[in-house]
Structure formats: C-alpha cells, structure tokens
Amino acid sequence: MMGDAMIEALIFDKDGTLFDFRLSWGAWTRALLAELGDSDGLLARVLGYDGARNDFAPDSPVIAMTTPEIADILLPHLPGMALDTLLARMNQLAADAPMVPAVDLPAVLGALKARGLKLGLATNDTEVPARRHLAGAGVLELFDFVVGCDSGYGGKPAPGQLLGFVAHCGLTPARVAMVGDSLHDLDAGRAAGMKAVAVLTGIATRGDLAPHADVVLANISGLAEWIDGLAAA
Structure with a gap:
C-alpha cells in the first residue's frame, strides 16, 4: 500500500527507459x-x-x-x-523491432503496480508499436494509460501526453513522476508539473540529465527505493 507516499503514479518513457536504447x-x-x-x-x-x-x-x-x-x-x-x-x-x-528490456519488466513494474501506483506510458514512438512492445514484454496489462505521438496528445517535450494521463486517471500532477532517459522526457515532466526522474539506460549521461531531474537512477529498478525515501522525508 502507498500509505503517505508522495507519489501516486508513474508515467514512463519507453525507449531507453523500459527498453535498452x-x-x-x-x-x-x-x-x-x-x-x-x-x-x-x-x-x-x-x-x-x-x-x-x-x-x-x-x-x-x-x-x-x-x-x-x-x-x-x-x-x-x-x-x-x-x-x-x-x-x-x-x-x-x-x-x-526486437525490444531488449532494460530490467526484468514484469517483476519491477508488477511490484510498483502492487503498491497501488497508476502506471502510464508516453512515447514519441507511435501507439501501435508501443503497445506491441509492451505486450511482447508481458507488461501491457499493467498500464492504465498508453499513448504515442499519434494518439492525439502530441509528443514530448510538450506535456500533452502527461496531462492526458493525469486527466484519464484523476491524478494530481505534483504526485506523479515522469520517468525517462532524455531531456525531452524531463522537460515534459516539468512542464506538466510532475517530478522528473532520469534513468541511465539510454544515450544521455548523468551529467546531461542531473541538472534537469529530481533524481538520477541507474535504471527503473531503483524507483521503489526512491519513492520510499520521499515518503520517509
């Protein structure tokens, strides 16, 4: 259960975040x-x-x-x-395209979902391939919201996809984190009023991402510990 955790939902980039770029x-x-x-x-x-x-x-x-x-x-x-x-x-x-998961996605995303978190996906890929990639990794059913650049919300770094997730799930932006591997992801998160979490499974380096992020993680498996740290602060 989430208890008093500050984060109630996560919206992920796909390429370089869920999958090794x-x-x-x-x-x-x-x-x-x-x-x-x-x-x-x-x-x-x-x-x-x-x-x-x-x-x-x-x-x-x-x-x-x-x-x-x-x-x-x-x-x-x-x-x-x-x-x-x-x-x-x-x-x-x-x-x-043969997608290579950055981590054990069913285990990591399943554990986050079990905490009661809403999960979303916002990608600059188009929606049909995105859904196929998630299904191929065995995690499509864990997502409450999946959109691509052709889904009617625009693409990142504009915040339309993220705000669509907020509206769809009835969320408060400040209690949502955008998780991504690029400045486009982090800038979209900031523009939507969300926390910005960077991961290093894409091309950008820690030095590139750190000035734009609330935290930089090696990969998404560090999210649960980060969320627990926020709740304890």
Whole structure:
C-alpha cells in the first residue's frame, strides 16, 4: 500500500527507459537503413548512427524525436519516396523491432503496480508499436494509460501526453513522476508539473540529465527505493 507516499503514479518513457536504447533501436535503425539502400552511409549520418559500434550520437533524432519528425528529416534524401510510404515502413519496422528490456519488466513494474501506483506510458514512438512492445514484454496489462505521438496528445517535450494521463486517471500532477532517459522526457515532466526522474539506460549521461531531474537512477529498478525515501522525508 502507498500509505503517505508522495507519489501516486508513474508515467514512463519507453525507449531507453523500459527498453535498452542501443540494443533495441540499433536493430531498427540497421533494418531501416538496409531497406532504404543506404550504400554510402548518408542516411546513417543523418540519423546520427554508427553501425560499426551500434551507437548513436547524443543529438541523434532517433533518440527523442517523433516518428513523423524523423521521417521529415530523412525524406529530402529519398527522392521519389512518398512521406506516407516512408512512415508506414518505419512504423512496421518499429513494431517488429526486437525490444531488449532494460530490467526484468514484469517483476519491477508488477511490484510498483502492487503498491497501488497508476502506471502510464508516453512515447514519441507511435501507439501501435508501443503497445506491441509492451505486450511482447508481458507488461501491457499493467498500464492504465498508453499513448504515442499519434494518439492525439502530441509528443514530448510538450506535456500533452502527461496531462492526458493525469486527466484519464484523476491524478494530481505534483504526485506523479515522469520517468525517462532524455531531456525531452524531463522537460515534459516539468512542464506538466510532475517530478522528473532520469534513468541511465539510454544515450544521455548523468551529467546531461542531473541538472534537469529530481533524481538520477541507474535504471527503473531503483524507483521503489526512491519513492520510499520521499515518503520517509
């Protein structure tokens, strides 16, 4: 039970927070580049992706931008391709991408849910792949609210998705924490009036995130201890 804990709900980013970013989205990026025929490496550079190291530049659009925003960046380098065609392939590849959980998600999220916490997901991915990824990890049923950039709430760093969670579940923003691995996540949390929790399972470093967060955790398995610390303060 929550008792007098200050946090009554958590809303998570997906990629880099629930799932290891490099291991999961490296595979998606490689598949997309192969399908688009990136023989000279131009598109990889546009995406800030180093295939040899399976790593992303800190400012890679793949890290925080919405799927339509990434498509807009790629399209000028793809003469003859329609935007709708590109978006459809990106979304299908995302849905099929092999997501690698950052922690034991059923155990960690199940324990948080057992405390009586409401759980939400706000991602700049689109909603259908997001739901498929959660289902594949065996945790979709634990979430009270799941939205993507195409769900009608906009995308991060704007707070629309987070405020949608608050409205849907009847929450008080100050008693909710946004949990994410990027400045987009933390800025969205601040804009929504929530606490901002950073995790280090994405690309950004502790130094990048700490000035924008209430706390920086190695991964989401540290959330229960952090919540208990707030309640005891």
